[in-house]
Amino acid sequence: MRKKIVAGNWKMNNTLSQSISLVENIIKLLKEKPIMQSELCVVIAPPFISLEKVGNMINGHKEVFLSAQNCHSEIKGAYTGEVSVPMLKEIGCNYVIIGHSERRAYFNENDETLAKKTNALLKEDLIPIFCCGELLIERQAGNQEKIVKSQLNNALFHLSKEQIKKVVIAYEPVWAIGTGVTATSAQAQEMHAFIRKVIAEKYGTDCAEEITILYGGSCNAKNAQELFANADVDGGLIGGASLIAEDFINIIHANK
Numbered sequence: 399m400r401k402k403i404v405a406g407n408w409k410m411n412n413t414l415s416q417s418i419s420l421v422e423n424i425i426k427l428l429k430e431k432p433i434m435q436s437e438l439c440v441v442i443a444p445p446f447i448s449l450e451k452v453g454n455m456i457n458g459h460k461e462v463f464l465s466a467q468n469c470h471s472e473i474k475g476a477y478t479g480e481v482s483v484p485m486l487k488e489i490g491c492n493y494v495i496i497g498h499s500e501r502r503a504y505f506n507e508n509d510e511t512l513a514k515k516t517n518a519l520l521k522e523d524l525i526p527i528f529c530c531g532e533l534l535i536e537r538q539a540g541n542q543e544k545i546v547k548s549q550l551n552n553a554l555f556h557l558s559k560e561q562i563k564k565v566v567i568a569y570e571p572v573w574a575i576g577t578g579v580t581a582t583s584a585q586a587q588e589m590h591a592f593i594r595k596v597i598a599e600k601y602g603t604d605c606a607e608e609i610t611i612l613y614g615g616s617c618n619a620k621n622a623q624e625l626f627a628n629a630d631v632d633g634g635l636i637g638g639a640s641l642i643a644e645d646f647i648n649i650i651h652a653n654k
């Protein structure tokens with residue numbers, strides 16, 4: 399059975415002290431309402447400066463993992479302000495979100511860079527959470543599948559079958575991020591099935607069936623259960639609702 403994940407992308411929210419109190423609450427609530435399914439895990443992606451502290455706090459909770467929100471593609475060097483994969487690995491990150499639409503829009507992240515970041519992560523045995531998804535005008539023009547296929551093709555399809563199996567894909571339609579407009583359950587399932595089909599065409603059905611595909615975009619405690627009930631939706635990448643411990647826990651438990 400493939401892995402199910404509920405990941406909280408905190409984005410640029412929470413100072414160190416706020417991060418500590420949010421993780422304390424998440425851990426407390428997880429103790430009260432433990433995860434009963436062995437294939438379900440929780441991923442927390444705080445800002446860089448909170449990673450080490452949050453990592454220490456979740457240490458010992460075997461179902462909770464640490465993620466960064468970005469990394470550089472080079473191992474080290476003269477890249478002022480950047481953070482490398484080995485740095486993230488040493489402080490306990492298991493996952494790194496790459497290709498988020500906010501990074502694509504505001505920091506010129508493109509598929510070519512993402513291919514390099516993917517390679518750097520897999521080389522160090524960290525798991526990329528690769529975000530893809532179309533803009534509203536692209537969906538209105540009926541081009542959503544073409545766009546997502548080209549993002550996968552350009553950033554991931556140079557990988558071997560063994561490598562791509564390690565990648566987690568997050569489908570995040572840009573028009574649903576932070577807008578309160580979520581994709582309908584049918585729209586999410588349709589795109590997730592399409593992503594799995596494209597992977598199957600390139601790598602075979604067995605490989606496609608093993609890959610975890612998350613939905614992201616205004617997913618909350620109210621709509622999570624319906625979204626996660628779809629056959630090809632293996633969980634969520636949660637923004638705003640992951641900043642409220644109770645909501646995040648309810649979303650985790652919606653992933654049955």
Ligand code: 13P
Pocket residue numbers: 407498570574575576577578614615616617635636637638639
């Ligand atoms: P929201 O859940 O706030 O829409 O954000 C989704 C997201 O971008 C997660 O990476």
